[in-house]
Amino acid sequence: MVELTRLDSAAADFRRRLDELLAWEQAADAAVEQTVREIITDIRERGDAALLEYTNRFDRMNAASVAELELVPGRLREALARIEGARREALERAADRIRSYAEHQKLASWTYTEPDGTVLGQQVTPLDRVGLYVPGGKAAYPSSVLMNAVPAKVAGVSELVMVVPTPDGVSNDLVLAAAAIAGVDRVFTIGGAQAVAALAHGTESIPRVDKIVGPGNIYVATAKGMVFGAVGIDMIAGPSEILVICDGGTDPDWIAMDLFSQAEHDEDAQAILVSPDADFLERVAASVGRLLPTLERADIAGRSLAARGALILARDLDDAAAIANHIAPEHLELSVEDPQALAAKIRHAGAIFMGRYTAEALGDYCAGPNHVLPTSRTARFSSPLGVYDFQKRSSLIQCSPAGAADLGRTASILARGEGLTAHARSAEYRVEADEKKVEPE
Numbered sequence: 001m002v003e004l005t006r007l008d009s010a011a012a013d014f015r016r017r018l019d020e021l022l023a024w025e026q027a028a029d030a031a032v033e034q035t036v037r038e039i040i041t042d043i044r045e046r047g048d049a050a051l052l053e054y055t056n057r058f059d060r061m062n063a064a065s066v067a068e069l070e071l072v073p074g075r076l077r078e079a080l081a082r083i084e085g086a087r088r089e090a091l092e093r094a095a096d097r098i099r100s101y102a103e104h105q106k107l108a109s110w111t112y113t114e115p116d117g118t119v120l121g122q123q124v125t126p127l128d129r130v131g132l133y134v135p136g137g138k139a140a141y142p143s144s145v146l147m148n149a150v151p152a153k154v155a156g157v158s159e160l161v162m163v164v165p166t167p168d169g170v171s172n173d174l175v176l177a178a179a180a181i182a183g184v185d186r187v188f189t190i191g192g193a194q195a196v197a198a199l200a201h202g203t204e205s206i207p208r209v210d211k212i213v214g215p216g217n218i219y220v221a222t223a224k225g226m227v228f229g230a231v232g233i234d235m236i237a238g239p240s241e242i243l244v245i246c247d248g249g250t251d252p253d254w255i256a257m258d259l260f261s262q263a264e265h266d267e268d269a270q271a272i273l274v275s276p277d278a279d280f281l282e283r284v285a286a287s288v289g290r291l292l293p294t295l296e297r298a299d300i301a302g303r304s305l306a307a308r309g310a311l312i313l314a315r316d317l318d319d320a321a322a323i324a325n326h327i328a329p330e331h332l333e334l335s336v337e338d339p340q341a342l343a344a345k346i347r348h349a350g351a352i353f354m355g356r357y358t359a360e361a362l363g364d365y366c367a368g369p370n371h372v373l374p375t376s377r378t379a380r381f382s383s384p385l386g387v388y389d390f391q392k393r394s395s396l397i398q399c400s401p402a403g404a405a406d407l408g409r410t411a412s413i414l415a416r417g418e419g420l421t422a423h424a425r426s427a428e429y430r431v432e433a434d435e436k437k438v439e440p441e
Helices: 014-022 030-046 048-058 073-082 085-103 142-155 173-182 192-201 218-227 252-263 278-294 298-308 317-327 339-343 360-365 401-417 421-436
Strands: 005-008 110-113 119-126 129-133 159-163 186-188 211-213 241-246 270-275 310-313 331-335 351-354 391-398
Touching: 005 014, 014 270, 014 310, 014 317, 030 048, 030 192, 030 218, 048 192, 073 173, 085 142, 085 173, 129 142, 129 192, 142 159, 142 173, 159 192, 192 211, 192 218, 241 252, 241 317, 252 270, 252 278, 252 298, 252 331, 252 360, 270 278, 270 298, 270 317, 278 298, 278 310, 317 339, 331 339, 331 360, 339 351, 351 360, 401 421
Parallel strands: 005 310, 129 159, 129 211, 159 186, 241 270, 241 331, 270 310, 331 351
Antiparallel strands: 110 119, 119 391
């Protein structure tokens, strides 16, 4: 029987105990950081030679060149043809829904013209090349391929380069099939910090990208943090999280399984239920105890719930919303009678699942919105991965002669106030030209 932490929002020490429960840091130990730093330096200095050595050593490969590690496009199509029909249809339907949702996110360029003829605006362009990291080995996450690759392609990214380790030379057909469906352009069977370094800095065979997205282990996450600046990254993700707010009207077995859906990820995952109904909390606790042994990953889910799970008694649903805003969860289920009214009170959440029938698991795979979400309370200031993460915005400024004169006078005053004479004189030349009505030669 798993004993979940019990909290009461009316208790004097509630906020302190809640913050202790939420506390989590992905702190790579010194040994990991040193190893990753050495790998990145080696890749920068020796390129393909270093990449080949690390891949052969860590993934137990026997490649003679990095060229051997690139999959020809036909391999992706073969994998797509090889997988079971039902799985292919599921992947294609999920991709269609992700694509349809992503189309609504596309940013468009815009301009407006001021009375004096000055034109201001914003030009939106896609990134040229993006790197997608996909875990390999025992892990197989075709849904992650779709969630990262489809929005990039909708944004107009010209080249999407996927890296996926294949320990012992074993590849996963579902992952490769998802890459085919999503329109991935190139695939290299490399992984770890060395793959991140190769994407960030380029080698003789691996093209340098503008941004790296996708999940990975502690070495991958540490490497992404170290190369940030040389390239963009999506985020450094923490453990998966779910917060469920329930008014007591949902089947407790449903809620227990929703909590399990995150707890089974790993021991650091966090699953929390908030309700103003004390009896309902007890019924969910009973469901947890009865259903946990039926899970294939019961051991992992049990350790997660024991270490970081909680049942929280709230004063009412308004109080529950306030608790949710403090937690800023990755996934928030509003399993209540009027979810839209409650959603209007939520300011911080990665994704909001509204109503008793909207299981968070649907969002992980096929609802349409992205499952790459901010964790560890970062939903307070960040958003889900989307098309906008693969687009850039450039400001547009085109001054008319009259506009240049008008703005130039203001700029001159401010520039001279900052002691930047060249700035001031650059603006003043245009002012003088307008005053003399002389066009520059």
